[in-house]
Amino acid sequence: xxxxxxxxxxxxxxxxxxLAAFLAPVLVLLFLLAALGRPPLxxxxxxxxxxxxxxxxxxxxxxxxxxxxxxxxxxxxxxxxDFGLRQDTAVAAVVYVVAAAGTLLSMLYxxxx
Amino acid sequence: xxxxPFVREVSKTGWYFKQPRYLRYMSRxxxxxxxxxxxxxxxxxxGRLSEGQAxxxxxxxxxxxxxxxxxxxxxxxxxxHNATSWFNVTPKAMPVQxxxxxxxxxxxxxxxxxxxxxxxxxxxxxxxxx
Numbered sequence: 001x002x003x004x005x006x007x008x009x010x011x012x013x014x015x016x017x018x019l020a021a022f023l024a025p026v027l028v029l030l031f032l033l034a035a036l037g038r039p040p041l042x043x044x045x046x047x048x049x050x051x052x053x054x055x056x057x058x059x060x061x062x063x064x065x066x067x068x069x070x071x072x073x074x075x076x077x078x079x080x081x082d083f084g085l086r087q088d089t090a091v092a093a094v095v096y097v098v099a100a101a102g103t104l105l106s107m108l109y110x111x112x113x
Numbered sequence: 114x115x116x117x118p119f120v121r122e123v124s125k126t127g128w129y130f131k132q133p134r135y136l137r138y139m140s141r142x143x144x145x146x147x148x149x150x151x152x153x154x155x156x157x158x159x160g161r162l163s164e165g166q167a168x169x170x171x172x173x174x175x176x177x178x179x180x181x182x183x184x185x186x187x188x189x190x191x192x193x194h195n196a197t198s199w200f201n202v203t204p205k206a207m208p209v210q211x212x213x214x215x216x217x218x219x220x221x222x223x224x225x226x227x228x229x230x231x232x233x234x235x236x237x238x239x240x241x242x243x
Contacts, residue, residue, distance in 0.1 A: 020195055023197065025192040029242075031151075031154065031176070032186065033242060035181040035185050040242035041242075042239070042242075043173065045162070048155040048169075065152055068148050071148060082156050102156055105156060110163075112163040113162065
């Protein structure tokens with residue numbers, strides 16, 4: 001039997017969905033406040049830089065960005081099939097490569113802070 | 114196989130308009146587009162943060178404006194839809210058994226909503242949004 005990578009991508013999807021359910025609305029709200037011209041203290045440069053400089057902040061940002069990306073990638077793969085796009089292998093390659101690239105990029109950014 | 118098989122005409126691209134429940138299913142699935150877009154916005158913010166103060170502050174300035182507000186409101190709507198639809202199926206995803214019986218689903222859902230509210234308020238408080 002060929003080994004399937006489904007358990008891995010599915011668990012990332014489920015973990016990301018749960019994290020997004022608890023955290024995405026409030027995080028979007030923080031950015032909405034910034035868009036309205038009154039960013040919360042955390043989104044000021046000095047505060048956010050200090051947060052991202054701490055190991056806990058780094059871990060938090062990495063987990064949030066990576067899991068949101070992998071959640072979206074896996075669900076988008078299934079949803080594009082539902083929208084009538086049946087080239088699953090190509091779709092899977094694109095969405096997972098974007099998620100992996102985003103994960104690596106966020107690590108790179110965090111190491112530079 | 115019969116010589117005249119019955120082939121039901123189903124549109125590959127528009128089938129979910131046939132029934133409200135299909136449309137509700139799709140509304141849950143498309144939340145991922147907005148979660149993904151928000152993750153990319155976070156990634157962008159992190160990239161600008163790593164480039165220094167000037168770069169990050171020009172990002173914050175570019176974030177202001179009616180189009181960002183509109184876009185983020187739409188993202189917020191779908192993020193909340195993801196949260197509520199996610200929590201509403203938790204009794205099916207992880208039923209809690211106590212002895213012979215199962216804990217009624219409403220308690221599992223209510224517990225998730227309670228944690229969601231506490232977490233959201235804690236983040237707003239810690240982020241200095243008030």
